[in-house]
Amino acid sequence: MRVLQITDGLEVGGVERVVVNLASSLTRNVARSGVLAHPGGPLWRELPKEVLRYEASPRTSLLGKIQYTLTLRKIIKNDRWNVLHCHQRGVALLAVLASVGTDAKVVEHVHNMFRGESRMKRLVSFRGTRLIACGSAMASMLVKDYGRKPSSVTTVLNAVNASEAGPVGVPPSATGARPRILGIGRLTEQKDPLRFLETIRCINREEHFVDAEWVGDGELRTSLEDRLQMQPIRGFSLSGASDQVGVKLRESDVLLLTSRWEGLPLVLLEALSAGRGVVAPDIGSCRDAVISGGNGILYPPDATPQEIAAILVAAVLEQSFVSWGDNSKARSSEIGEFARFRDEVIAVYNQVRS
Template sequence: MSLIPVKPAAKIVHIVEAFGAGTLSMVSAMANAQAKDGHSITIIHSIREETPDNWRALFVDAIRFIQLPMVRAINPAADWRAGRALYHWLRELKPDVVHMHSSKAGALGRIVSLFIRGRSAPKWFFSPHGLSFLQRAEGRLKNTIFLTVEKILSEISCTFIACSPSEGAEICRHLSNNVVVVNNAVDLAAIPAASGNQDIVRIGTVGRVTLARNPELFAEIAGQLTQPGVEFLWTGGGDAHSEKTLAKAGVRLTGWTDRSQALQHLASLDIYIQTSRWEGLPVAVIEAMAAGLPVLATNVVGNKDLVIDGENGYLCENSADFVKYLNILIEDRLSRQKLGAQAKTFAEQHYSLDKMMASLYRAYGLS
């Protein structure tokens, strides 16, 4: 990746509790690029169940790490301890920029920011990476609580960084007009090309088997397409009950894999499907497009920024939509290739790391 001209080196602190999956991918991409551009980078983070064992290998050596236990759920005692420790670390580090990632880090960081003000205070930024109150499967009551908490916190001075235009629109609608869109991106050169299979059509996804990814819908789709010559693959692992549901529907699961293995599994597909209940801007979909795969995805925030009907894939409202479009693509290899080629071009034009970092530096005021 080419270096982006920026102002003199800054001290940048990233705070992240959701240290796994797409959030980890984006934090590592941002932090690595910033370190290579000469900035002083510190990451204050927790360890989650889904944090890979080799997470340190995802970052360049120049980055400093501070492990700070933060819990996902609301826990007054644990949150008080984490907030107090965060305050002391930020006082010691004296950063120019503080960038918070995902809900818990965003909440703790914004509260702590109330006590770190003045001329020498840092600039504060918050990336939700998927808005908590849009998580339909959590239920209306929980989402109302999440939205109420976010509305209260949005009164604290901070710039939201949305990872997609549709997430930015939701932030403006519900929380604040102080929002900048910085699209998620991937290292396009690191994505192996999907060459296509000759005797089968392999349909799959990459990611944790979890509520957000709606494995039940994936299993329902697979259960309706059990004809010879069609395979379904889920690269990843997670919730044991959902894994059983997928296996019962004939889906092959790889279990946990490292990133290089996951990308090889991605390249073995012919069609990529994303059955998410909610998203920010899914890194896995960008990677699938960069590999040259047509994408079928649920019509939710984030997915709808990437998938253009009939151009690089199809947006789907339910299992019937997925089955309808999959049947078309299973039967028509040329259509798969055409949509996949257009998806690759789309990813290259809009979702390179250079574009993401240029937008991020402008948001920080460092360009």
Template sequence: MIRVLELVASSRGGGAVHIRDLATYLDPDRFTVTVAMPEDRGNVAGADFEARGIAFHQLEAIAGLSLKPLPKLRRLFREKQIDILHCHGARAALYGRVAAVALGESRPRIVYTIHGFAAPHYAWTRRTTLRALERLLAPLTDAVIAVSEAERKAFLRTQPLPGERIHVVLNGIDTAPYCNVVVNRPEQRAALGVPIDAQLVTTICRLYRPRDFDTLLTAFTMVRAESPNVHLLVVGDGPYRQRVEALVSKLNLIPHVTLAGFRRDIPQILAASDIFVLSTAMWEGLPLTILEAMASGLPVVASDVGGIGEEVVHQQTGMVVPPRDPPALAQALLDLLTDSQKATAMGKRGRQRVYEFFTLERMGRETMAVYEGLMGG
């Protein structure tokens, strides 16, 4: 039995969802799984793991260069006799590896999954510091998992890790919640405060700097000039919410944009939508929300950054457009809003693509193979 500790620095965002699904899938006859993360009012809670029979340990907030999480991590390593520490994201990888150093030769094998390594939204000093720390800690890293080919290339441009230690394991999702969702669209829309008869464009994301709402909302004003019966639904929360609200007001879009905040009924929201959009200015690993939208049968319009082009096949399952280009984003949305047959066909092909390449089962198998390879299996 291989004892695995899954470590993530926040319950907000895709990293926590990723480990919830991964931990649920790992074969209980081969792996004993423990999850450690702070509970910071994110979209995954400790109770979500416990309900699935997965041991959960709450950590102190992992922020800045605080040393508070280190003692508990070391105790967990010893008490659980951890064989593999799987760190998700740069902050978890920093703390996890520093905590493991104290155990010397008895430390666990370390796996680091990159979720947005390029991080161009970080200030130059922070980005430079993180990359320097990564170079120092690289010798402690037994395997790196990149969630997209774009992530693998970005990591190897700045890090000295031997190529054979890095594995591309594409993100996967549990498709079951998005299959054959039965929803009363008028009721669902009414509950969200969305016009029942509008063409509904939905984005689901954390509201923070990498999300390019300037481009999205500017493009949306262009779309409305050509197609006035369109409404934008923004699902998610974050530090940029007030900024987004101010921009919606400035562009006179208040009646036409709904900010729904954090929601758990994502499958139902997607089932009530017509198009999914994700506008990003800087970098993406392999966004789970795009996979969820594709699994729901929605055509996707997204910025061509990071691994998005590995998810969305341009003109086949949706449209990828240059980042920070409102006219291009507006035109892509209009192409789908004015051609329902094209939009429906793209949505169907997108759903099939998820089933072929982005399932939780495939991601789980490939991750377990990395674990067993490190343990000599």
């Protein structure tokens, strides 16, 4: 079996990490493993030499999309790829077109939630031969909102390796340190770092009650830095991108997500593996991993910074972080490690080729 992973790019992010981990792992399980993505992302260098690499051309215009499709078709024919595993619906649709008349099958991985789209958008979306939903919410969306047959959808929960999280210790505040709240993600509208920032402002308005850090970079960085310069927040740092997510999590008490929409964020699973609780909006498939009141709290998607701040202050005062961490580690064990994820994905490949 020859499996080509297709994605937009290999910048630092959860989907990109899934692509790299899967392509790398598959070198030991299939005849050939490859990646097609736009050039320049830092995760390219993490691919082992056994993974075949193809740099994609821009597809921002109609002409670009046509050129992309023709190039992909040539790649499929020349190197005889028979499974195209696509990680964005834009590239998946082009892969479906490129594979016409070949024996290549398109497996489309749905990593996110989509709502309120036009009838035409729904009609052309998610047309892969088989669809992999990264959580129960995505699976339900594909069937109910997009009319895809349940038999074409397989739910495969994301997973991480426990070894990448490192040794699990107690949350820092349990040893007398000031509680530390961590945010991780791109500085984009989706991740809503402004809500994170304003939550910390609410908590520390009267006193330096917690430390907080946002790890990640993106187009909102300059505006956030300008805001912080005009209205500083004590105890808060904007540290930029990092490849030490496990270390950052172990140095913190809790992961706070403030996203407007999500699928099943990889960083959430990394927090569980590191033995840390999670406070997150009740969106996407977050509830596949977070049991509210057990290993964290799921709050209403439209919660204000003041409301989120009240949740975190209560957790500090009630000393919830230790029990949340213990329950997170147990939930991580139930979900399983990356090998489980890889094997379930390979099973989908075998189904689509049978």
